Amino acid sequence: MGAGTTSVVVQPSTDTVTVGNTTTVDIVVTSTTDGVGSLDLDIASTNDSVATVSNTSVAGNPETVQSAEEANGVRIAATGMDTADSGSISVASVTLTGEAAGTSDVDLTVAAVGDESGTAYNVTSVRDGTLTVESGENATETPTPTPTATETPTETPTEEDSSSSGGSNDDGDNDGGDDDDGSDSSGSDSGDTATATATPTVTEPTPSDTPTTTATETEHSTETDTKQSTSTQTSSGGPAITPSQTGTTDTVEPSGGSPTNLLIGGSMIVAVLGGIIIYRRL
Incomplete structure (x- = not known):
C-alpha cells in the first residue's frame, strides 16, 4: 500500500535578483502523511547565461547525501531523513546566482x-x-538632495566721479587764481611807477649871437618823485652859459603829489619864464 499522493514545487514560484547577487529557493513536498525519509531529484537553470545553480543543501539530517553536477544544475539523492510527519515540508534549498540581466526558469525534475x-x-x-x-x-535609487548655496549679494561702493572732484578742485583753483589775480592787480596798482613828464619848450629865432634858451622839466614818480629843471643858455658869440638847477627829491605817495611838491614845481616854471622875459628885454 502506497504512502499517498503528493506534489513537489519550487517556492517562491517567482523571484528576482540583481546581476552578481544570489537568491535561495526551496524544494517543497506538499500533503505528506508520514514525513519525508528519502528523495531523488534534479534542479537546473534553463538559461545558464542568466542564472546558475551555485549551491544546494538537504534538510532533515540525512544519513547519506549524493550530489552531482549536471548540465546547468545539480542532482541530489538523500536517505535517512528525519522531517515533520505531515503537511508541506521543505526538503532542500537551492542557491541561484544572477549572471546577466534576463529571465531563466528553475526547472525541477x-x-x-x-x-x-x-x-x-x-x-x-x-x-x-x-x-x-x-x-x-x-x-x-532615491536621489539625495544637494543643498543649494545661497548667494549673498554684496554691495559695491560707488566711486565718486574723479571729474567731479577734479572739477571742484579746478573751481577752487580758478577761484584761488582769481583771488591771486585780484591781489596781483591791486599790488600792481600800488606798486606801478607813475611817470609824469611835462616839458615846456620855448624857442625864439634870434641872430647868431642870440643865445637859445631851452627849459626842460622832467617829473618821475616811482615811490620817489624826482623833479629836474635844466636851463641852458648858449650864445654863438661867447662862451656857453649853462645854468643848471635840480630840484630836491621828494617822496611822493602813490595816490598823487602833495601840495608842497606842486608849489615847488610851479615856482620853478615861473622862474624859468621870468628869466626868458628878462632876457628878451635885455
Whole structure:
C-alpha cells in the first residue's frame, strides 16, 4: 500500500535578483502523511547565461547525501531523513546566482520521494519556478538632495566721479587764481611807477649871437618823485652859459603829489619864464 499522493514545487514560484547577487529557493513536498525519509531529484537553470545553480543543501539530517553536477544544475539523492510527519515540508534549498540581466526558469525534475518508513509517495504534479535577473543600473535609487548655496549679494561702493572732484578742485583753483589775480592787480596798482613828464619848450629865432634858451622839466614818480629843471643858455658869440638847477627829491605817495611838491614845481616854471622875459628885454 502506497504512502499517498503528493506534489513537489519550487517556492517562491517567482523571484528576482540583481546581476552578481544570489537568491535561495526551496524544494517543497506538499500533503505528506508520514514525513519525508528519502528523495531523488534534479534542479537546473534553463538559461545558464542568466542564472546558475551555485549551491544546494538537504534538510532533515540525512544519513547519506549524493550530489552531482549536471548540465546547468545539480542532482541530489538523500536517505535517512528525519522531517515533520505531515503537511508541506521543505526538503532542500537551492542557491541561484544572477549572471546577466534576463529571465531563466528553475526547472525541477523529481525521480522519487518516499516517507520515513521507506514507502514511495505518488507524485502527481511538479511545479517549476522563474528567476528574473536585473541589472544593477535599473535599481531605483532615491536621489539625495544637494543643498543649494545661497548667494549673498554684496554691495559695491560707488566711486565718486574723479571729474567731479577734479572739477571742484579746478573751481577752487580758478577761484584761488582769481583771488591771486585780484591781489596781483591791486599790488600792481600800488606798486606801478607813475611817470609824469611835462616839458615846456620855448624857442625864439634870434641872430647868431642870440643865445637859445631851452627849459626842460622832467617829473618821475616811482615811490620817489624826482623833479629836474635844466636851463641852458648858449650864445654863438661867447662862451656857453649853462645854468643848471635840480630840484630836491621828494617822496611822493602813490595816490598823487602833495601840495608842497606842486608849489615847488610851479615856482620853478615861473622862474624859468621870468628869466626868458628878462632876457628878451635885455
